[in-house]
Amino acid sequence: VLARLRFMAGELAPVIANALSAHGPIDVRLMMAQALHMGDEGHNRNRAATSLLLRELAAAIVRTDERERAARAIEFITGNDHFFLNLSMPLAKCMLLAAEGEPLSSLVTVMARNGTDFGIQLSSMPGRWFVGPAQMVRGLYFPGFCENDANPDIGDSAITETCGIGGFAMAAAPAIVQFVGGDAADALATTQAMRRITLGSNDAWTIPALGFAGTPTGIDLRKVEECNLLPIINTGIAHKTAGIGQVGAGLVNPPWECFHAALAALAADARGCI
Amino acid sequence: VLARLRFMAGELAPVIANALSAHGPIDVRLMMAQALHMGDEGHNRNRAATSLLLRELAAAIVRTDERERAARAIEFITGNDHFFLNLSMPLAKCMLLAAEGEPLSSLVTVMARNGTDFGIQLSSMPGRWFVGPAQMVRGLYFPGFCENDANPDIGDSAITETCGIGGFAMAAAPAIVQFVGGDAADALATTQAMRRITLGSNDAWTIPALGFAGTPTGIDLRKVEECNLLPIINTGIAHKTAGIGQVGAGLVNPPWECFHAALAALAADARGCI
Numbered sequence: 001v002l003a004r005l006r007f008m009a010g011e012l013a014p015v016i017a018n019a020l021s022a023h024g025p026i027d028v029r030l031m032m033a034q035a036l037h038m039g040d041e042g043h044n045r046n047r048a049a050t051s052l053l054l055r056e057l058a059a060a061i062v063r064t065d066e067r068e069r070a071a072r073a074i075e076f077i078t079g080n081d082h083f084f085l086n087l088s089m090p091l092a093k094c095m096l097l098a099a100e101g102e103p104l105s106s107l108v109t110v111m112a113r114n115g116t117d118f119g120i121q122l123s124s125m126p127g128r129w130f131v132g133p134a135q136m137v138r139g140l141y142f143p144g145f146c147e148n149d150a151n152p153d154i155g156d157s158a159i160t161e162t163c164g165i166g167g168f169a170m171a172a173a174p175a176i177v178q179f180v181g182g183d184a185a186d187a188l189a190t191t192q193a194m195r196r197i198t199l200g201s202n203d204a205w206t207i208p209a210l211g212f213a214g215t216p217t218g219i220d221l222r223k224v225e226e227c228n229l230l231p232i233i234n235t236g237i238a239h240k241t242a243g244i245g246q247v248g249a250g251l252v253n254p255p256w257e258c259f260h261a262a263l264a265a266l267a268a269d270a271r272g273c274i
Numbered sequence: 275v276l277a278r279l280r281f282m283a284g285e286l287a288p289v290i291a292n293a294l295s296a297h298g299p300i301d302v303r304l305m306m307a308q309a310l311h312m313g314d315e316g317h318n319r320n321r322a323a324t325s326l327l328l329r330e331l332a333a334a335i336v337r338t339d340e341r342e343r344a345a346r347a348i349e350f351i352t353g354n355d356h357f358f359l360n361l362s363m364p365l366a367k368c369m370l371l372a373a374e375g376e377p378l379s380s381l382v383t384v385m386a387r388n389g390t391d392f393g394i395q396l397s398s399m400p401g402r403w404f405v406g407p408a409q410m411v412r413g414l415y416f417p418g419f420c421e422n423d424a425n426p427d428i429g430d431s432a433i434t435e436t437c438g439i440g441g442f443a444m445a446a447a448p449a450i451v452q453f454v455g456g457d458a459a460d461a462l463a464t465t466q467a468m469r470r471i472t473l474g475s476n477d478a479w480t481i482p483a484l485g486f487a488g489t490p491t492g493i494d495l496r497k498v499e500e501c502n503l504l505p506i507i508n509t510g511i512a513h514k515t516a517g518i519g520q521v522g523a524g525l526v527n528p529p530w531e532c533f534h535a536a537l538a539a540l541a542a543d544a545r546g547c548i
Contacts (some may be wrong), residue, residue, distance in 0.1 A: 059352070078329040113362050
């Protein structure tokens with residue numbers, strides 16, 4: 001892990017920065033839209049977007065860097081189908097930052113987990129965490145691993161679901177059921193269920209199999225409580241011992257505690273405004 | 275067109291040959307399988323497979339060629355989402371060549387059109403054409419063009435449908451309906467309809483949205499006649515004036531004449547064997 005982080009910081013980042021300077025900005029939101037038409041959901045399946053990113057950058061990498069450094073950068077990007085997760089997460093974060101600070105809003109702007117706690121934040125109370133215990137992921141394990149190896153839900157990647165992709169866009173990625181379990185009908189049903197707890201749909205990110213309907217976007221705390229329906233998250237399963245890394249992938253929900261606590265705080269906030 | 279053909283022969287082909295020598299063979303059949311999980315159908319939508327091919331070859335291109343030649347080759351490949359059609363067509367042809375020469379077989383091993391005639395061949399009579407008039411494609415036109423500009427159905431690319439991809443695998447590519455017309459349900463229905471006229475399914479090429487069922491493969495002349503159902507082809511629409519090129523994309527069928535003629539010949543062949 002440390003060797004890779006050093007490579008990313010010391011070699012890959014400058015190569016990509018050089019290439020981007022020559023190429024100009026990349027419209028990552030548009031790339032995500034294309035990937036949703038190519039079987040990605042932007043959290044647990046990023047093969048298409050990773051491929052599109054490499055297509056977009058490869059010639060500029062070749063032109064702006066020394067041959068062997070260019071080849072190593074290309075190999076690193078292509079060597080992991082999840083490379084684009086490094087972009088879909090900050091993309092989602094940037095979009096949600098723009099939604100922070102709306103008074104009395106019940107929009108969920110952050111979902112994140114540290115392996116012990118699961119926390120959410122609301123648009124109306126930026127920076128204030130409402131937490132509950134991180135849950136176990138239900139999914140498929142890589143060969144040689146089983147449930148006894150798994151850590152509770154961990155990581156910042158649930159920002160993708162918070163933004164309407166990942167598990168919320170699972171209907172765009174029926175092939176992912178081979179990775180997380182279930183069947184193609186489950187993938188369609190999951191996206192449709194998430195419409196019940198979201199404020200709208202993102203017309204810039206459409207799902208062909210659902211007649212090009214937009215991804216269900218903007219988790220509304222009140223709808224979660226009213227429908228008694230938790231957000232669903234497509235995620236990796238980390239080993240409980242540090243250093244081993246990912247051992248599987250599956251589906252997980254946040255704990256109810258964080259929504260109940262947020263609702264109580266929002267109600268108190270509303271009473272204070274009367 | 276001529277400038278591009280000269281570039282492909284004189285510069286691109288040597289660059290790819292060098293890269294392939296360094297990289298080793300590419301399993302194009304596996305790449306096609308992955309692309310069917312990424313919204314391609316291998317005839318009229320090849321964005322995923324083109325991206326996967328570039329990913330696979332890019333580092334080797336960088337390492338085996340001069341910088342500017344390498345960059346130009348990468349740009350050419352990425353510059354056209356249909357680049358992989360240059361591989362999916364010969365892939366289909368190679369697979370079907372292996373099926374030629376089976377005595378009395380009613381398997382269709384070739385479908386091709388020259389803009390005037392549509393011809394098919396049977397496994398049992400390799401090299402013998404059964405022809406009828408090329409049909410008009412029903413589809414969507416690029417801005418500025420309409421039906422009056424269209425040439426009748428033309429090209430060798432229907433070898434993909436003959437091999438079970440293209441229109442036959444349309445359920446894998448719901449986004450293609452934005453390009454050829456119709457809706458996502460039509461894409462599913464088309465693939466399912468083609469099962470009625472095919473001999474089996476290709477378990478190496480699966481369609482996630484249909485529960486990972488294999489692509490309907492091997493057009494059986496007798497089933498076409500019994501079901502009164504023609505093969506469907508996803509194809510480009512060429513302008514009727516040479517040199518203008520593609521003006522749209524859509525769906526087309528072969529003419530009945532070629533199937534009726536092939537059936538008569540097969541019957542005569544069978545009588546000769548009694």
